[in-house]
Amino acid sequence: MDLDALASCLASPACLVTQTTSGLIIGMLLFLVAVGLTLIFGVLKVVNFSHGAFYMFGAYFAMTAYQLTGSFALAILAGAAGTAILGLTFERLFMSRVYGRDVLMQLLVCYAFVLIFDDVVRMIWGPEFKSMGMPAAFQVPPLFIAGGVVPPYYLLLIGVALAAAVVLGLGLARSRIGKVIRAAAHNPGMVSALGINTGLIYGGVFALGGMLAGLAGALAAPVRSLTPGMGFSVLIESFIVTVIGGMGSILGALIGALLIGLIRSFGSLSFPLFTEGLMYLFMVIVLVSRPTGLFGKEVA
Amino acid sequence: MTRTRKPGISRRSTLALMGAGAVTFAAPWVARAEAKTIKIGMPTILSGRVAQLGTSSRNAVMLEVEKVNAAGGLAGRQIEMVIRDSKGQPQEAARIARELVNTDGCEMLLDGEASSGSFAVHEVARDLGVLCIHTCSEASSLTADPKQHIPNAFRCVRQGIHDSIVGAGYAAGIAKAKGLKKWATCSPDYAYGRDTTGEFVLYLKKFAPDVEIISESWPKLFQPDYTEVVTKILQAKPQALYSCLWGGDLTSYIDQANIYALFTQMEVFAVNMADYTALTVVKNLPKGIHSGDRYIKTFPATPENAAWGDAYKAKYNEYPTNWSWQNATAVMFLNEAVKKANSTDGKKVAEVLTGLTIKCPFGADGTVTMRADDRTLVGYAIGWGTTIPQEPYVPDVKAGDWKTIFELEAEWKKSKGYT
The missing domain is CATH 3.40.50.2300 (Response regulator)
Structure with a gap:
């Protein structure tokens, strides 16, 4: 425990800026994965344990597109679009068959696909770890804001994730499709009776969730090593985020992810040997005080 | 027309007998082939x-x-x-x-x-x-x-002990020459990471007594994000960093530390850098990372x-x-x-x-x-050198001296109660 380090950091604007942006970066990537998870749970009532695989595929799709085209924008697009198509296919062919079934069956199907997807990646891209490399446009010295260090790439990353959060939040709240999705989440039978194709809604939501995870993977690809199974550790942290924020709540996912990011970033200064533990401790505190999570709704 | 069987051994029996005989005689062959x-x-x-x-x-x-x-x-x-x-x-x-x-x-x-x-x-x-x-x-x-x-x-x-002795000797030489007194460490949090880092620090301080460790980071094995570790090290402002991260963890760390320009702010000693698995994967390998030899086809030359x-x-x-x-x-x-x-x-x-x-x-x-x-x-080839982003990756490896290794290893064994 090193509380002095934390105190001196809080007193220094440079340290405060660096550690806060560091927390935002960790949090925003987590948010993109967790929000897909929470969206799928909110509408489809399925805990998608294979969600980490979409993050992994997003990264691999982006790397391949980047190697083929040399364009980072296309790489991000490939990561997001590729995983959206994959999500839709996966939902229509497999997940749609286990809706309303025993949770154990859903879990088994998802877990089977975690293994299958890992092996598919191993077969296509090989078992060894890969690196995409930072696009030339971002191979620049970091910015210094109030003495704190902020890499320009991370500003892009935070911006894209924030934009995704805003579009998603507004889209669900204001647009017609958003209203239909919310209605389908609340009463799918009634939505179906009104002549709306719920299968399409479900497939679309799953594709959207997969796309967000894929986007996170694509954005992380330049700074993280790519390996089969890379989605697993992200998935665990995403679950912590959704549990803290409340399953099914988009705002909850955002706040939960940012809190985890800041806990990691400032926790590493004050509790270097207990940073991981801090996350779990925080989750326990939230669960004890608010079992439905910070923004979760009581299940009737 | 009826067919009558002739007395004696039939053709079928003869074939069966021949087959059995063949197997019997061939068996030692098979046995010999297995042995x-x-x-x-x-x-x-x-x-x-x-x-x-x-x-x-x-x-x-x-x-x-x-x-x-x-x-x-x-x-x-x-x-x-x-x-x-x-x-x-x-x-x-x-x-x-x-x-x-x-x-x-x-x-x-x-x-x-x-x-x-x-x-x-x-x-x-x-x-x-x-x-x-x-x-x-x-x-x-x-x-x-x-x-x-x-x-x-x-x-x-x-x-591990051989690597630590040679690595610390090499690092101490550079520390003295460049006046690197404030060091940070960043290694994976499990037995290998802890032991190797501990042994390296032990010998580094023995060879360069002025050295002080001002920051330690122990990210967990296979951690996907090192941002908080990178920024923590930047806050500590060490003059040199030692790491025994390896494989995909090391390449992730380099990619993430690179965009914070960490490698321009301190000398980095990463014992596992000079392995082709890491060298060929990192796209923007910074120049001048010090590393131990893992396998390099140019060392021994x-x-x-x-x-x-x-x-x-x-x-x-x-x-x-x-x-x-x-x-x-x-x-x-x-x-x-x-x-x-x-x-x-x-x-x-x-x-x-x-x-x-x-x-x-x-x-x-x-x-x-x-x-x-x-x-x-x-007696195997062991040494340290600095990396460059293209082949031969570590152009000049300074070989460790086995005489020194043997002496210090013997001392270490004694201190551990092994001898």
Whole structure:
């Protein structure tokens, strides 16, 4: 425990800026994965344990597109679009068959696909770890804001994730499709009776969730090593985020992810040997005080 | 018309008899053919995050076994490798090792496990008395601790303590020359990371007493994001950083630290950088990272080593790893020991192996020795240098001095109560 380090950091604007942006970066990537998870749970009532695989595929799709085209924008697009198509296919062919079934069956199907997807990646891209490399446009010295260090790439990353959060939040709240999705989440039978194709809604939501995870993977690809199974550790942290924020709540996912990011970033200064533990401790505190999570709704 | 059977032996019976006779006479042939091959078992890690290292171990073994078999085999017996995947789990490694000997009839074991698994395989070797050569575990205690000593087990691997002594000597030289007094460490939070970092710091302070460790980071193994670790190190403002992160963790760390321009703000010593698995993967490798040699075909700078690295690349379309040369050396040792013993009997081979020196492309002076008192590999090429982003990656490796290594290793063993 090193509380002095934390105190001196809080007193220094440079340290405060660096550690806060560091927390935002960790949090925003987590948010993109967790929000897909929470969206799928909110509408489809399925805990998608294979969600980490979409993050992994997003990264691999982006790397391949980047190697083929040399364009980072296309790489991000490939990561997001590729995983959206994959999500839709996966939902229509497999997940749609286990809706309303025993949770154990859903879990088994998802877990089977975690293994299958890992092996598919191993077969296509090989078992060894890969690196995409930072696009030339971002191979620049970091910015210094109030003495704190902020890499320009991370500003892009935070911006894209924030934009995704805003579009998603507004889209669900204001647009017609958003209203239909919310209605389908609340009463799918009634939505179906009104002549709306719920299968399409479900497939679309799953594709959207997969796309967000894929986007996170694509954005992380330049700074993280790519390996089969890379989605697993992200998935665990995403679950912590959704549990803290409340399953099914988009705002909850955002706040939960940012809190985890800041806990990691400032926790590493004050509790270097207990940073991981801090996350779990925080989750326990939230669960004890608010079992439905910070923004979760009581299940009737 | 009716057909009558002639008395005596029918044609069908004759055929059956002939067949039985053929089998009877051929049986010794089959038996002889089986005895002529010698099965060598090898548990290693062929799936999961470390699969690349296990695969490169298997590749290196097969490369050498093919040579031995082409030259007539081990004492006239062709080698048949039985290689199984332990998935990196110690209990699985032990189970496979036992099965390889008891069920598959393997007469020797090459233990291609990481440290955690190798201790488990070591216990199987102790129990079954089978000749076993550890080919991947760098944990010093595996052979330094006398409790682990058994006459049938050897270690053909570089050792953590050797790396720490050479690395700290090299780093201390640079620390003194450049006045690097404030150091930070960042290593994975498990036995290897803790032990290796501890030993490095111990010798660094011994060689350069002014050095002070002002920040320690222990990210967990396979952590995807190191941002908070990178920024923490930047806050501490050390003059130098030591890390024994490896593989995908090291490349992730470099990618993430790069965009914070960490490598321009301090000297970085990363013992596991100079392995082709990491060197060829990092796209924007910063210039001037100090690293220990893992496997580099230009160190030792001999035609034999370069030829071996090229032959491996030609066959498998990738460069060998640190685990590759160690496994290849183990097969070379077996080959020489069997020649000298003129037998494949495990006990006789073990007796010859103890203290055996062989010619080897990876030797500091062209030879390596299986030291007699702790049955471990010494005399291999060991050194540190600075990396550049393209081949040969580490153009100038400064070789460690084995005399110093032996002296300090002896002191270390005494301090640990091993001698």
